[in-house]
Amino acid sequence: MKLFTPYRAIPRGVTLGLGLGVWVVVIGLWTLVTYGGSVPDMFLPAPGKVVDTAFRLAADGTLWEHTWASSQVVLTGFAVSSIVAVPLGLYMGTYRVVQAALEPVVNFIRYLPVTSFVPLFILWIGIGFQQHIAVIIFGTFFQQLVMVADAARSVPRDLVNAAYTLGTTKSETVRHIVFPATLPAVLDVLRVTMGWAWTYLVVAELVAAKAGLGYISLKAARGFQVDIIFLAIAMIGLLGLLTDQGFRLARRLVAPWAENAR
Amino acid sequence: MKSGDITVRDVTLRYGGKQPVLALDRLSLDVRPNEFAVIVGPSGCGKSSLLYLIAGLEDRTSGSISVDGAEVQGPGADRGMVFQSYTLFPWLTVAENVAYGPKRRGVNDPAAVTRYLEEVGLGGFAGHYPSQLSGGMKQRVAIARALANDPAVLLMDEPFGALDSQTRHAMQRLLLRVWDHSKKTVLFVTHDIEEAILLADRVFVMSGRPGQIRKVLTVDFARPRHEDLVLDPAFIAMKREIMGLLKQDEDA
Numbered sequence: 001m002k003l004f005t006p007y008r009a010i011p012r013g014v015t016l017g018l019g020l021g022v023w024v025v026v027i028g029l030w031t032l033v034t035y036g037g038s039v040p041d042m043f044l045p046a047p048g049k050v051v052d053t054a055f056r057l058a059a060d061g062t063l064w065e066h067t068w069a070s071s072q073v074v075l076t077g078f079a080v081s082s083i084v085a086v087p088l089g090l091y092m093g094t095y096r097v098v099q100a101a102l103e104p105v106v107n108f109i110r111y112l113p114v115t116s117f118v119p120l121f122i123l124w125i126g127i128g129f130q131q132h133i134a135v136i137i138f139g140t141f142f143q144q145l146v147m148v149a150d151a152a153r154s155v156p157r158d159l160v161n162a163a164y165t166l167g168t169t170k171s172e173t174v175r176h177i178v179f180p181a182t183l184p185a186v187l188d189v190l191r192v193t194m195g196w197a198w199t200y201l202v203v204a205e206l207v208a209a210k211a212g213l214g215y216i217s218l219k220a221a222r223g224f225q226v227d228i229i230f231l232a233i234a235m236i237g238l239l240g241l242l243t244d245q246g247f248r249l250a251r252r253l254v255a256p257w258a259e260n261a262r
Numbered sequence: 263m264k265s266g267d268i269t270v271r272d273v274t275l276r277y278g279g280k281q282p283v284l285a286l287d288r289l290s291l292d293v294r295p296n297e298f299a300v301i302v303g304p305s306g307c308g309k310s311s312l313l314y315l316i317a318g319l320e321d322r323t324s325g326s327i328s329v330d331g332a333e334v335q336g337p338g339a340d341r342g343m344v345f346q347s348y349t350l351f352p353w354l355t356v357a358e359n360v361a362y363g364p365k366r367r368g369v370n371d372p373a374a375v376t377r378y379l380e381e382v383g384l385g386g387f388a389g390h391y392p393s394q395l396s397g398g399m400k401q402r403v404a405i406a407r408a409l410a411n412d413p414a415v416l417l418m419d420e421p422f423g424a425l426d427s428q429t430r431h432a433m434q435r436l437l438l439r440v441w442d443h444s445k446k447t448v449l450f451v452t453h454d455i456e457e458a459i460l461l462a463d464r465v466f467v468m469s470g471r472p473g474q475i476r477k478v479l480t481v482d483f484a485r486p487r488h489e490d491l492v493l494d495p496a497f498i499a500m501k502r503e504i505m506g507l508l509k510q511d512e513d514a
Contacts, residue, residue, distance in 0.1 A: 162349035166363035167339030180353040257391040
């Protein structure tokens with residue numbers, strides 16, 4: 001069986017077929033257990049009902065309002081985190097002094113659960129947008145820092161040596177060599193941590209949110225509106241998928257040279 | 263085209279750590295302008311380290327190194343280097359790789375880039391990325407890239423070590439042709455004795471660790487040299503002599 005040879009490429013049709021097939025199975029099972037009546041509507045809504053709810057909330061605009069509110073939280077938090085973490089991570093991976101200074105404290109903080117900091121953030125920042133993005137930043141920043149530093153550290157030494165023999169100075173190394181060399185890896189780090197940023201959304205909107213997908217699903221849970229929870233989850237998943245594809249596209253556009261190597 | 267000399271005086275290299283290693287012990291050598299000098303030595307003798315010291319990429323423990331009269335203090339564009347591993351910048355095209363060094367000095371000369379690429383037979387690959395090239399082609403670009411900077415000396419650390427023997431011979435021919443045109447001072451490190459004799463004006467034979475120059479042989483076979491030279495009795499005699507010199511370490 002050629003399909004079961006490790007690392008062997010498979011035909012595009014098979015890739016698409018398998019990807020769709022599993023979705024069909026998942027939705028099929030969901031349809032079966034809900035319409036078949038084996039799971040009460042209160043716990044698991046039928047697919048049709050979620051679609052109806054989606055149309056209803058899309059028509060009256062509430063779906064977009066909450067999606068937009070959540071996107072603002074995630075994108076702002078993610079952007080602020082990335083703008084600091086990427087350059088700092090590159091320096092941390094390139095300069096041992098920066099690594100020696102930052103690594104102990106970063107490795108301590110990045111294992112702390114984000115949820116445990118929510119009360120602190122409320123105390124420090126108050127409630128509202130800033131507190132929500134603080135949760136996203138806290139959840140992504142330290143992970144990004146460590147992953148970008150790892151990428152910077154794995155730049156081959158002789159690549160940097162070659163740059164020196166061509167007249168590159170030490171202070172130019174990060175900008176001229178480390179940054180371009182790690183660009184594909186950095187975009188992959190951003191893609192992965194963007195996914196994590198979306199997973200922190202519900203935690204971010206746990207307290208004192210007035211809008212957002214996390215907020216409506218928390219509110220819906222109180223009223224047993226499982227269809228809305230499902231819709232919110234589906235929206236978060238779709239937005240995650242969309243940003244993931246966005247970063248893949250960005251990588252192809254910004255670093256076309258790295259495509260053959262994969 | 264610049265072409266400088268290399269003077270290495272009593273250079274010692276000691277690696278620290280729990281078990282200090284004496285890699286090079288008061289080593290001295292001189293390479294003349296325009297000369298093609300080759301260092302051969304057993305693996306681990308410190309021949310690559312010596313090249314890295316001359317390039318300024320490592321710090322010597324003591325002794326002095328000067329290139330074209332200037333004491334070596336760290337790396338610089340006056341000493342071009344071709345490495346054993348592939349070191350083309352993968353994010354730049356072939357032409358951009360060659361243009362990189364001149365660009366650092368604020369020089370932008372596309373015609374020169376084309377000329378260097380044609381010199382190494384890659385005129386048609388200017389727009390390719392390194393990932394699209396074979397190993398031999400990558401090293402050819404690396405040679406063009408080093409030459410485009412017009413360094414005083416060209417340091418080569420087993421640049422053909424990873425290539426198959428066919429490609430290797432082609433690369434040796436190409437390197438000799440390029441050297442003949444540019445007349446750069448070349449210091450070439452290899453563990454391949456035949457390669458050393460085929461290329462060199464003089465062969466520096468190194469001892470095992472701690473590395474020292476055991477003997478300097480002058481190679482006066484007429485140029486251009488052909489691979490068939492390896493069958494010449496005089497060639498074989500020289501190869502036997504170098505093998506004997508290297509063997510002393512195994513017996514010791």
